[in-house]
Amino acid sequence: xxxxxxxxxxxxxxxxxxxxxxxxxxxxxxxxxxxxxKYPAEGPTFLISIxxxxxxxxxxxxxxxxxxxxxxxxxxxxPSQPGDxxxxxxxxxxxxxxxxxxxxxxxxxHLIIQP
Amino acid sequence: xTGVSQDPRHKITKRGQNVTFRCDPISEHxxxxxxxxxxxxxxxxxxxFQNEAQLEKSRLLSDRFSAERPKGSFxxxxxxRTEQGDSAMYLCASSFAANTEAFFGQGTRLTVV
Numbered sequence: 273x274x275x276x277x278x279x280x281x282x283x284x285x286x287x288x289x290x291x292x293x294x295x296x297x298x299x300x301x302x303x304x305x306x307x308x309x310k311y312p313a314e315g316p317t318f319l320i321s322i323x324x325x326x327x328x329x330x331x332x333x334x335x336x337x338x339x340x341x342x343x344x345x346x347x348x349x350x351p352s353q354p355g356d357x358x359x360x361x362x363x364x365x366x367x368x369x370x371x372x373x374x375x376x377x378x379x380x381x382h383l384i385i386q387p
Numbered sequence: 388x389t390g391v392s393q394d395p396r397h398k399i400t401k402r403g404q405n406v407t408f409r410c411d412p413i414s415e416h417x418x419x420x421x422x423x424x425x426x427x428x429x430x431x432x433x434x435x436f437q438n439e440a441q442l443e444k445s446r447l448l449s450d451r452f453s454a455e456r457p458k459g460s461f462x463x464x465x466x467x468r469t470e471q472g473d474s475a476m477y478l479c480a481s482s483f484a485a486n487t488e489a490f491f492g493q494g495t496r497l498t499v500v
Contacts, residue, residue: 276429303486304486306488306489313493313496314494315391315393315478315491315493315494316430316478316491317491318488318490318491321488323486361429361430363429365486373418373420373435373442373443373485374420374432374435374443374445375420375422375430375432375489377429377430378429379427379428379429380429
């Protein structure tokens with residue numbers, strides 16, 4: 273049972289445009305959400321997070337939006353740069369009754385920035 | 388502090404052998420996590436420590452797996468009688484407190500032949 277879903281395995285965006293990565297979750301007990309970026313052969317790198325009491329968090333070119341009623345979050349990257357090409361993971365945590373402090377990850381979206 | 392450090396980066400072992408991995412977290416972080424990642428999947432939670440106490444284990448952590456964090460600093464993950472299905476990237480992460488971001492190490496890639 274996939275509690276965090278990233279339905280787009282890959283996404284191609286032109287350099288300078290906006291990249292929008294989507295994530296859906298099913299567990300209403302999740303209350304903290306994070307986005308990680310991963311290059312091949314490296315560990316995930318933290319990008320940005322959002323608590324369930326907020327609906328938006330911004331950090332430079334990265335903005336995360338949370339829609340609790342739809343159980344949906346998105347990561348916006350603007351403008352997209354070649355170095356943004358990587359796999360992006362959505363992750364969630366909360367008092368889910370088991371694995372309460374561990375993160376539950378989606379399968380990732382491979383973002384490709386085209387020159 | 389250079390971040391979370393994992394050793395070794397790569398390990399190839401024969402089926403049936405035991406392997407041990409080490410993780411050194413960021414020094415002021417009291418929470419330490421182990422995850423496993425296989426191809427095409429996101430990291431999957433295995434276990435977590437707060438200081439030296441192992442507070443949570445996933446059902447993915449079979450009896451062949453054991454983790455320790457003896458002095459609340461570095462941690463080890465041991466896999467006994469390795470199987471081919473254990474081949475994966477093993478990731479360690481640490482965080483300062485609950486609901487703060489976890490920082491990951493570069494991982495140990497295990498290949499069981």
